[in-house]
Amino acid sequence: MTDRFASRHATLTSPAYDGFPITTSDAAPVLEVTRAIYVGVAGDLTATFASGETVTFQNVAAGTILPIRISHVLATGTTADALVGLI
Numbered sequence: 001m002t003d004r005f006a007s008r009h010a011t012l013t014s015p016a017y018d019g020f021p022i023t024t025s026d027a028a029p030v031l032e033v034t035r036a037i038y039v040g041v042a043g044d045l046t047a048t049f050a051s052g053e054t055v056t057f058q059n060v061a062a063g064t065i066l067p068i069r070i071s072h073v074l075a076t077g078t079t080a081d082a083l084v085g086l087i
Contacts, residue, residue, distance in 0.1 A: 012035055012067075016035055016036060016087060017087065018086075018087045019038070019084045019085060019086045019087065020032070020084065020085050020087075021083070021085075022073050022083035024073050024074060024078045025073070025074070025075055026075050026076050029071050029072050030071060030072060030085050031085065033050045033069055033071050033087075034068065034070050034085040034086055034087060035069065035086055036065050036067045036086040037066045037068060037073070037085055037086065038063075038065050038083065038084040039060045039065075039066065039080045039083060040063070040081060040082025040084070041080060041081035041082045042059070042061050042062040043059075043060065043081065044056055044057065044059065044078060044079045044080060045057045045060050045066070045078055045080045045083075046073070046074040046076065046078045047072060047073050048071050048074070049069060050071050056077050070085075
């Protein structure tokens with residue numbers, strides 16, 4: 001398989017190159033600070049940005065990709081599900 005972009009440096013605006021499932025937790029951080037989050041099941045998403053600020057995104061539609069760099073997805077206040085961290 002050929003990957004023409006394998007030697008290119010990834011930036012915040014380039015496509016994601018990896019991902020991981022996110023389990024919500026009021027204490028534990030996500031596996032890695034994200035470049036974006038995919039929301040598979042609609043709902044609210046309460047997240048802490050890499051800067052430390054915590055916000056709630058209300059009524060996020062299923063299939064949405066939020067281009068946000070977050071360190072935590074909180075269980076309290078999050079009703080969205082099937083979350084994938086994109087890096």
